[in-house]
Amino acid sequence: xxxxxHRSFNTISKVSIASVVILxxxxxxxxxxxxxxxxxxxxxxxxVQPVPFSHQHHVGQLGIDCRxxxxxxxxxxxxxxxxxxxxxxxxxxxxxxxxxxxxxxxSYRKDQSIAWERIHNLPQFVYFNHSIHIHKGVGCVSCHxxxxxxxxxxxxxxxxxxxxxxxxxxxxxxxRPASAVFSMTWSASAEPSELGDRLMKENHIRGVEQLTSxxxxxx
Amino acid sequence: xxxxxxxxETRADxxxxxxVGQGYTFGSVSDKISALVLTGRTPxxxxxxxxxxxxxxMILLYAIGYLVLEGVGIWGINxxxxxxxxxxxxxxxxxxxxxxxxISAILLLLHQQWRTSINRFAEAMTLFAVACAGLFxxxxxxxxxxFYWLFPYPNTMKIWPQFRSPLIWDVFAVSTYMTVSLxxxxxxxxxxxxxLRDRARSRxxxxxxxxxxxxxxxxxxxxxxxxxxxxxLAGLATPLVVSVHTVVSFDFAVANLPGWHSxxxxxxxxxxxxxxxxxxxxxxxxxxxxVYHLEDFIxxxxxxxxxxxxxxxxxxxxxxxxxxxxxxxxxxxxxxQYVQLNRMFGPYAVWYWLLIGCNVLAPQLLWxxxxxxxxxxxxxxxxxxxxxxxxxxxxxxxxxxxxxFLPSSWGMYSPTIWDWxxxxxxxxxxxxxLFLFVRLLPIISMFEMRTxxxxxxxxxxxxxxxxxx
Numbered sequence: 001x002x003x004x005x006h007r008s009f010n011t012i013s014k015v016s017i018a019s020v021v022i023l024x025x026x027x028x029x030x031x032x033x034x035x036x037x038x039x040x041x042x043x044x045x046x047x048v049q050p051v052p053f054s055h056q057h058h059v060g061q062l063g064i065d066c067r068x069x070x071x072x073x074x075x076x077x078x079x080x081x082x083x084x085x086x087x088x089x090x091x092x093x094x095x096x097x098x099x100x101x102x103x104x105x106x107s108y109r110k111d112q113s114i115a116w117e118r119i120h121n122l123p124q125f126v127y128f129n130h131s132i133h134i135h136k137g138v139g140c141v142s143c144h145x146x147x148x149x150x151x152x153x154x155x156x157x158x159x160x161x162x163x164x165x166x167x168x169x170x171x172x173x174x175x176r177p178a179s180a181v182f183s184m185t186w187s188a189s190a191e192p193s194e195l196g197d198r199l200m201k202e203n204h205i206r207g208v209e210q211l212t213s214x215x216x217x218x219x
Numbered sequence: 220x221x222x223x224x225x226x227x228e229t230r231a232d233x234x235x236x237x238x239v240g241q242g243y244t245f246g247s248v249s250d251k252i253s254a255l256v257l258t259g260r261t262p263x264x265x266x267x268x269x270x271x272x273x274x275x276x277m278i279l280l281y282a283i284g285y286l287v288l289e290g291v292g293i294w295g296i297n298x299x300x301x302x303x304x305x306x307x308x309x310x311x312x313x314x315x316x317x318x319x320x321x322i323s324a325i326l327l328l329l330h331q332q333w334r335t336s337i338n339r340f341a342e343a344m345t346l347f348a349v350a351c352a353g354l355f356x357x358x359x360x361x362x363x364x365x366f367y368w369l370f371p372y373p374n375t376m377k378i379w380p381q382f383r384s385p386l387i388w389d390v391f392a393v394s395t396y397m398t399v400s401l402x403x404x405x406x407x408x409x410x411x412x413x414x415l416r417d418r419a420r421s422r423x424x425x426x427x428x429x430x431x432x433x434x435x436x437x438x439x440x441x442x443x444x445x446x447x448x449x450x451x452l453a454g455l456a457t458p459l460v461v462s463v464h465t466v467v468s469f470d471f472a473v474a475n476l477p478g479w480h481s482x483x484x485x486x487x488x489x490x491x492x493x494x495x496x497x498x499x500x501x502x503x504x505x506x507x508x509x510v511y512h513l514e515d516f517i518x519x520x521x522x523x524x525x526x527x528x529x530x531x532x533x534x535x536x537x538x539x540x541x542x543x544x545x546x547x548x549x550x551x552x553x554x555x556q557y558v559q560l561n562r563m564f565g566p567y568a569v570w571y572w573l574l575i576g577c578n579v580l581a582p583q584l585l586w587x588x589x590x591x592x593x594x595x596x597x598x599x600x601x602x603x604x605x606x607x608x609x610x611x612x613x614x615x616x617x618x619x620x621x622x623x624f625l626p627s628s629w630g631m632y633s634p635t636i637w638d639w640x641x642x643x644x645x646x647x648x649x650x651x652x653l654f655l656f657v658r659l660l661p662i663i664s665m666f667e668m669r670t671x672x673x674x675x676x677x678x679x680x681x682x683x684x685x686x687x688x
Binding site for chain 1: 374375376377378416425426429430434
C-alpha cells in the first residue's frame with residue numbers, strides 16, 4: 001500500500017499541534033492585555049472639550065473649591081455640571097475678550113448649554129451616588145485623582161468593577177475626616193488604620209458584607 | 220480469562236451466549252462493519268432520515284435565533300416557575316447521556332464483554348446528548364454570549380462565581396463529563412479509524428481518516444499504550460457515572476424548597492439517568508440493527524441484557540417515587556405534604572400519573588422473558604420510558620415551583636410554542652449528529668469485536684466438548 005502522507009507530515013503535525021497551544025495561550029494573554037488596557041477603560045486619556053477647561057488652573061492655581069461648580073455633589077447622586085452662568089460669574093470680568101472663551105460667551109448669549117464630553121461614564125446598570133461617598137468620608141481625589149494637576153481632564157482610574165470592589169472590600173484605608181474630603185493634598189498624618197477604624201464607627205459605615213452585596217450597586 | 224469463561228458454563232441453561240454470531244473471521248468482522256461507512260453510495264433511507272432530522276435542527280436554530288433577539292420572555296417561564304422547559308430538557312438530556320459512560324467504563328472494568336457491540340454508539344450517543352444538554356442552561360442564562368462568566372477566571376470585575384451554589388458545581392460536572400467522554404470515545408476510535416484509513420479508496424477519506432488515526436500502525440507498542448490509556452480513562456470515567464447526575468440532583472436537593480429538598484435525590488437521579496440512558500441506547504440499537512442487519516453483533520441477548528438493566532433501574536426509580544411520598548407523610552412537614560398531594564391531585568396531576576404509568580408500570584412488562592425478546596415491544600417500552608423520564612423532571616420542577624409557601628405567590632406554568640420548538644429542535648440536533656456518526660464512523664468497535672471472534676470459537680469448542688460428555 002502506498003504511503004498516504006509524505007514523510008514531512010510528521011513534522012507538520014507536531015508543529016501544528018504546538019502552534020495551536022501557543023496560539024490559544026497567546027490569544028488568552030492578548031485578551032487580558034487589551035481588556036485591562038486604557039484602550040478599553042479610557043483611563044489616563046485626556047479628551048478634547050468644546051472649551052479647553054483646565055482644572056489645573058482653576059483648582060491648583062486659583063484654589064476654587066470643587067463645590068463652587070459641582071454644586072450637588074453633597075446632596076445628590078450626580079455631582080452636577082455648572083451652568084454657563086457659573087463660568088460667567090468670573091469671565092464677564094476677566095478674560096472676557098479671549099477667543100478661547102468664545103464658545104462660553106456664545107452659550108451664554110444663546111442660552112444653550114456647553115456640550116461637555118463626559119469623562120467618567122459608568123454603565124447604566126450601576127447605581128452610583130456621589131453624596132453617600134462624600135458623607136462617609138471618601139475624598140474626591142480618591143476616585144478622580146489629582147485634578148488640580150490636570151491641564152485637560154482625564155479619567156484617573158479604570159472604573160472597572162474590580163476597582164470599585166478594591167475599596168468596597170476594604171473601605172478603611174480610603175476614609176478621611178469631613179474637613180479633608182475636598183482637599184487635593186491631604187494625607188493621613190498619624191496611624192491611618194486607627195483613623196480608619198474611628199471614621200468607620202463615626203460615619204456608621206456598614207460591613208463589607210453589605211458593601212459588596214450585589215444590590216448595593218446593581219439595583 | 221478464557222478458562223474462567225469456560226468454567227462458568229458447566230450448566231447449559233446458564234451458559235453465556237457467544238458474543239459474536241457464528242462463522243465470522245477477523246476479516247469478515249471488519250468487512251461487515253467498515254462497509255457501513257465506506258460504501259460509495261449513501262442509502263436513500265439515510266438521506267431521508269438525515270433530512271428529517273436536519274429540518275428539526277433548523278427549528279432549533281430558528282428558536283435560538285428568536286430567543287437571542289427577544290430574550291427568555293418568549294418562553295413560558297416567569298416567577299414563580301422560572302425554570303420550566305429549559306431545565307427539564309437539560310436534566311433529561313444529561314440523564315440520557317449516562318448510559319454511554321456506564322457501558323464504556325463500568326462494564327469494561329467488570330469484564331462484561333457484551334458491552335463491546337454497543338459501547339461505540341452508546342458513547343457517541345452520550346456525547347450528542349451532553350451537547351444537547353449543555354445548550355439549555357446556556358440558553359436559559361438570558362444572555363448566552365456571557366456564558367464564560369460561569370467559569371472561575373481572573374476577570375476585571377474581581378469576583379468569582381458563587382462556589383457554594385450547585386449551579387457552579389454543575390458547570391464543572393458537565394464540562395468534565397463532556398471532556399472525559401470525548402477522550403474516551405476518541406481514544407477508542409483510533410485503531411478503528413486506522414482500519415478505515417487503510418481500507419478507504421478515495422483520497423479524501425484516506426487523508427481524513429489518516430489524520431484522525433494519529434499515525435496508528437498497530438505495533439505492539441501502540442497496542443500496549445492504547446490499553447493503558449483506555450484503562451486509565453475508564454478509571455477516570457467511572458466516578459463520573461455517579462457524580463454528574465448527583466451534582467445535577469443537587470441543583471434541586473440543595474434548594475430549600477418542598478419537593479426538592481430531599482436526600483433521596485442523588486441516588487434516585489442517578490438511577491433515573493441510567494434508566495433513561497439505556498432506554499435511549501435501545502431506541503437507537505433496535506432500528507440500527509434492523510436496518511444494517513447487525514443481528515450477529517447486536518443479538519437478542521444484548522437487547523435482553525439492556526432490558527434487564529432498564530428493569531432494575533426502573534425499580535430503583537419507582538422506589539424513589541414511593542419514598543418521596545412516604546417521607547412527605549412520615550416527615551410530618553405540612554408544606555412537604557401539600558406539595559406531594561398537589562403533585563398527585565393538583566392541576567398537574569395528569570402529568571404525575573402519566574409519569575407513574577410510563578416509568579413504573581410500563582417497565583414491569585420486562586419481567587417476562589418473552590417480552591424482553593420481542594424487539595418491537597422493547598422499542599415501545601424504551602420510548603415510553605424516555606417520555607416518562609422527561610415527565611419526571613417536568614413534574615419535579617413545575618409542581619414544586621408553581622405553589623410556593625404563600626398562596627399569594629402561586630402561579631401556573633404553560634409552555635409556549637418556543638418551548639416546544641427548542642425541545643423538538645434539540646431532538647433534531649441529536650438525531651442529525653447521530654446520522655452523521657452512523658455514516659462517517661464505525662458504529663461498532665471493529666477491533667474489539669475481532670478479539671471476540673476467537674472467544675466465539677472457544678465457545679463452539681466448549682459446546683462440542685460438553686455435547687460429547
